[in-house]
Amino acid sequence: MTKICSKCKEEKGLGEFYKNKSCKDGLQLHCKKCESFRKTAYSNKNIEYWKNHDPYKEKLVKKCSSCKKNLHSTYFYTNLSKKCGLGFACKECIKKYQYSHVKVMTEQDKEVRRKQCRQYYFEHREEINLMRKKYDLDHKEERRMYWKQQNRRKNPHLLTEIGIVYILQERGTGYYKIGKSKESEFKNRICHLQCGNPRKLILSFSGKIQDPSGVEHDLHYKYSQYNGHGEWFKLTPETVEEIITYLKTQETFTTSISDSPQPLKNGYFTPIPPLIPPLAFLTPLQV
Numbered sequence: 001m002t003k004i005c006s007k008c009k010e011e012k013g014l015g016e017f018y019k020n021k022s023c024k025d026g027l028q029l030h031c032k033k034c035e036s037f038r039k040t041a042y043s044n045k046n047i048e049y050w051k052n053h054d055p056y057k058e059k060l061v062k063k064c065s066s067c068k069k070n071l072h073s074t075y076f077y078t079n080l081s082k083k084c085g086l087g088f089a090c091k092e093c094i095k096k097y098q099y100s101h102v103k104v105m106t107e108q109d110k111e112v113r114r115k116q117c118r119q120y121y122f123e124h125r126e127e128i129n130l131m132r133k134k135y136d137l138d139h140k141e142e143r144r145m146y147w148k149q150q151n152r153r154k155n156p157h158l159l160t161e162i163g164i165v166y167i168l169q170e171r172g173t174g175y176y177k178i179g180k181s182k183e184s185e186f187k188n189r190i191c192h193l194q195c196g197n198p199r200k201l202i203l204s205f206s207g208k209i210q211d212p213s214g215v216e217h218d219l220h221y222k223y224s225q226y227n228g229h230g231e232w233f234k235l236t237p238e239t240v241e242e243i244i245t246y247l248k249t250q251e252t253f254t255t256s257i258s259d260s261p262q263p264l265k266n267g268y269f270t271p272i273p274p275l276i277p278p279l280a281f282l283t284p285l286q287v
């Protein structure tokens with residue numbers, strides 16, 4: 001026995017159709033494959049919609065299909081592939097179901113599991129390490145942005161900090177140092193660097209920049225392929241010109257907060273809005 005699918009018009013065995021009591025032959029008009037396409041398209045459409053909407057705000061009351069209670073939407077988990085954006089059962093019912101089905105692990109079970117994991121790691125060590133390395137390489141930019149975000153969350157004062165970002169040229173070698181320093185320590189820093197270097201150092205650029213650590217970090221990342229050692233980079237004059245042009249757009253001419261604080265009436269300082277560097281500049285160079 002076969003049946004022709006109403007969507008893809010292919011002739012298929014009856015096993016290829018879902019049951020549907022309301023149809024004449026008790027089977028759906030279209031095949032399982034077409035049904036799965038329909039479902040994916042449906043959930044994608046919903047997911048797209050919920051990107052700009054909040055299901056908790058749009059639907060306030062929903063009936064739980066398990067306990068049949070009418071509850072406020074916050075009693076449900078979100079399910080963005082659904083039209084209403086909420087799961088079918090309330091959080092309580094889902095938790096009850098989960099607890100009744102979870103097998104409680106004893107200490108012994110845990111020890112067995114740990115042993116299995118260790119065993120698996122030893123047997124597939126090289127494979128796993130390669131996978132990790134590949135992941136790190138493929139997600140370099142994301143990892144860097146994540147690291148920067150975490151760092152900024154822990155030290156929010158860095159965003160409004162003002163310091164010097166400078167470019168030092170080592171005469172005759174083509175090496176440049178991209179560095180940052182506190183305004184008050186800048187002169188000392190340059191002297192120290194000159195003392196420890198047999199070649200003459202020339203200051204190509206120095207400017208007051210907001211969030212100097214962030215700007216310095218971005219630059220080190222962007223030109224990492226030219227990195228010699230430490231903060232020294234082998235750069236062409238054109239590249240240096242490019243960096244200076246960028247730094248000039250980032251230069252700030254307000255007085256440093258640490259130098260001369262300007263307390264307002266309520267005792268707080270005026271925060272300086274964070275400068276957002278042009279995105280195109282931050283994309284790493286292709287080798």
Ligand SMILES: [Zn+2]
Nearest residue numbers: 005008031034
């Ligand atoms: Zn079909």
Ligand SMILES: [Zn+2]
Nearest residue numbers: 064067090093
């Ligand atoms: Zn419920």
